[in-house]
Structure formats: structure tokens, C-alpha cells
Amino acid sequence: MIGHEWAVRLLQRSLERGQLSHAYLLLGPPRVGKATLALALARAINCTGEAPPCGVCRSCRLIAAGRHPDVHLVEGGEVRAIRIDQVRELQRQAVLSPVEARRRVVILTDFQGATPEAANCLLKTLEEPPPPVVLILTATHEGRLLPTIVSRCQPLWLRPPAVPAIARGLQERCGAQPEQAQQLARLAAGRVGWAVEAARGGQLLQQREAQLGHLGEVLGADTIGHLRLARELSGDAEALPALLDLWLGWWRDLLLWRAGCSELVCNADQAAALERTAGGHTVPELLAGLQALADARRRLECNANPRLTLEVLFLTLGAS
Numbered sequence: 001m002i003g004h005e006w007a008v009r010l011l012q013r014s015l016e017r018g019q020l021s022h023a024y025l026l027l028g029p030p031r032v033g034k035a036t037l038a039l040a041l042a043r044a045i046n047c048t049g050e051a052p053p054c055g056v057c058r059s060c061r062l063i064a065a066g067r068h069p070d071v072h073l074v075e076g077g078e079v080r081a082i083r084i085d086q087v088r089e090l091q092r093q094a095v096l097s098p099v100e101a102r103r104r105v106v107i108l109t110d111f112q113g114a115t116p117e118a119a120n121c122l123l124k125t126l127e128e129p130p131p132p133v134v135l136i137l138t139a140t141h142e143g144r145l146l147p148t149i150v151s152r153c154q155p156l157w158l159r160p161p162a163v164p165a166i167a168r169g170l171q172e173r174c175g176a177q178p179e180q181a182q183q184l185a186r187l188a189a190g191r192v193g194w195a196v197e198a199a200r201g202g203q204l205l206q207q208r209e210a211q212l213g214h215l216g217e218v219l220g221a222d223t224i225g226h227l228r229l230a231r232e233l234s235g236d237a238e239a240l241p242a243l244l245d246l247w248l249g250w251w252r253d254l255l256l257w258r259a260g261c262s263e264l265v266c267n268a269d270q271a272a273a274l275e276r277t278a279g280g281h282t283v284p285e286l287l288a289g290l291q292a293l294a295d296a297r298r299r300l301e302c303n304a305n306p307r308l309t310l311e312v313l314f315l316t317l318g319a320s
Contacts, residue, residue, distance in 0.1 A: 001036060002169030003033070003160075003162070004161070007156050020045070020134060021154040022133070023126055023129065023134070023136070023152060024156065025150060025154065027157045028140070028157060028160070029190065030140060030191065032160055032161075032193070033193060034109070034158055035138055035193075038109070039063065040053060041136060043063045043064070045102065045105060046068070046102050047060055059100075059101060069100065070103070070105065071101070071107070072093060076110035076113050077238065081113045081303075082108060082110075082114040083115055084121050087114075090106050091121070091125055093106075095130050103134055105136065107137075108122070108137050111137045111138065112141050112301075113144075113301075119149060122149065123146065123152075127152065135153075137149075144301070160190020160191070160192075161190060163185045166185035167181040167184075167185035169196075170185065175199075183269070187208070187269075189249050211242075212250065212273075214243070217229060221314070222318075223315065226311065226314035226315055227314075229314060230314055234307035234309075240306055244297045244300065247293055248297065249267065252266075252290065253265035253267050253270070254281070254289075255283070255286050255287070255290065257275060258278040258279075289316070292312075293313065
């Protein structure tokens with residue numbers, strides 16, 4: 001859990017003292033490590049080794065492989081909402097005795113996107129939880145959850161780790177070379193999961209190049225081009241939150257560059273593009289673009305029409 005050692009220590013102490021909460025709420029930005037910490041807690045709770053989570057006992061291996069009969073993971077998302085039928089199925093399983101573990105563990109990720117019916121249904125379980133069950137919810141925004149759900153969980157806020165902490169973790173745990181670790185840590189902008197996946201040879205760097213290329217197309221297109229790009233990109237609605245997060249970070253770098261703080265930018269490998277783009281815009285124009293991107297990101301969180309959201313965004317960016 002790179003950068004979240006404090007949370008690990010807190011949960012370890014609770015486990016050692018037998019003072020685990022019946023429900024935890026892990027809060028933080030996307031890919032900061034919430035789901036990783038949730039799964040690590042599930043392993044620690046049911047580990048049969050000497051130093052939980054040992055990672056080698058049968059329970060730890062089954063959980064890591066996603067095949068443990070007493071650990072249930074329901075993945076939500078900004079677009080793929082957790083539904084009431086999924087919560088009802090979990091409630092049905094939760095009242096059963098564990099098959100082979102000490103406790104059943106139920107993990108629901110990105111619960112801020114759950115349907116209102118699913119949230120209200122889960123509330124009943126949080127109010128009267130079965131004794132052998134630990135519920136772990138993850139969410140990006142506390143404000144998008146029912147206050148009654150938040151009040152019945154023990155919250156842990158996972159803040160984005162600093163660049164040195166991520167770089168050190170990539171070297172120690174992923175075998176990354178110092179220069180590569182430093183570069184990925186800056187590009188990650190606090191997203192530990194992104195940095196780890198990129199260090200392990202995933203396709204994230206190539207995807208990032210393609211996504212920044214789309215932004216270049218938007219900035220250089222006319223009205224017809226904006227509408228075409230909105231139609232094409234909205235076809236993959238699941239990818240839009242990550243796309244806009246990347247663009248937000250890049251636009252923030254534009255402002256930093258324009259303000260003469262180039263040493264603080266995350267996308268340092270895009271120095272030439274940042275200098276060229278920043279020089280062609282005034283500070284008010286850059287601020288307007290940043291606001292437009294943030295507004296579009298919030299609309300997607302509220303289940304707005306993806307294509308219409310992108311059309312408005314692209315027309316605004318093109319006018320700035």
C-alpha cells in the first residue's frame with residue numbers, strides 16, 4: 001500500500017486488538033489504492049499464516065485470485081452503477097455462515113455511483129449487520145453518499161501520496177529503476193494504482209499518448225470536428241472519467257507553465273506541447289478551459305449524457 005502506511009498500521013492494530021469495525025468506508029480519488037487496501041484487509045482478516053496477510057496461505061491465495069467463497073467483490077464505477085439486485089444477493093449471502101473463513105468480507109467499490117435503490121437497500125445491512133460479516137465500501141466522494149451510510153461506517157481518507165513516496169515504492173516493490181520511478185511518479189499525479197500498473201509494463205503509457213492526442217485534435221478542430229470527436233469518444237463511456245482526469249491534469253500543467261512554474265508540472269515529458277499551447281492562451285482562457293473540464297467531469301459523475309457532455313466541453317475548449 002504505497003503511501004498509505006498509516007492506514008495499514010491503524011487497521012493492523014484494530015485487527016490485533018479484535019476491534020474491527022463492522023463496516024469501513026475508504027475514500028479517495030480514483031486509483032489512489034482504495035480497492036487494493038480493501039482486498040489487503042480481507043486477506044488480513046482471514047489469513048491463517050503467522051503474520052497476516054502472509055500472502056501464501058490458502059486463504060490469501062484464494063482472495064488474491066478472486067476465488068474465495070467468503071470474500072465477495074462487487075465492482076461499481078462512474079458509469080457502471082451498483083444495482084439493487086446485486087446488493088440483495090450480497091445480503092442473502094451475508095446471513096449465511098462462512099464456508100471456510102473466520103468472517104465473510106463484502107467489498108463494494110465506487111459506491112458513490114450506486115443507484116438510490118441499492119444505497120437504501122444496503123443501509124438496512126449497515127444498521128443491523130450479521131456478526132460474522134465485514135463490509136468495506138470505497139468511494140471517491142463522501143458527498144455523493146447517503147449521510148446515513150457514511151455515519152454507519154468507519155471512514156478512512158486516502159490522500160494522494162507525494163511523488164517521492166510513489167517513486168520509492170515503485171523501486172522497492174516493482175523493481176523500477178530510479179529514473180523510471182521518478183518519471184512515473186510525476187505522471188501518476190497521486191494515482192498509485194496507475195503508477196504500479198505502468199511500472200509493470202502495462203499499456204497505460206501508450207493509452208496516455210493516445211488520450212493526449214485526442215485533446216490535441218479537440219483544440220485544433222472546427223465545430224464539425226468537435227461534434228465528430230464527441231460522437232466517437234462517447235462510444236466508450238467507461239473510459240471517459242479517466243480521459244477527463246488526464247486532460248484536467250494536463251490543463252493544470254498549462255496554468256503552471258503560463259505562471260512560470262514549469263518545475264511543478266506532472267506531464268514533464270510534454271514540455272514542448274505545454275510551452276506551445278500555454279503561449280497561445282491567456283490566463284483567463286486557461287482558467288475557463290479548466291473550469292469547463294471540471295464541469296464536464298462532474299456531469300459524468302451525475303450520469304449526464306456522455307455525448308452531449310463532450311459536445312459542450314469541446315465547443316467551450318475550442319472557443320477559448
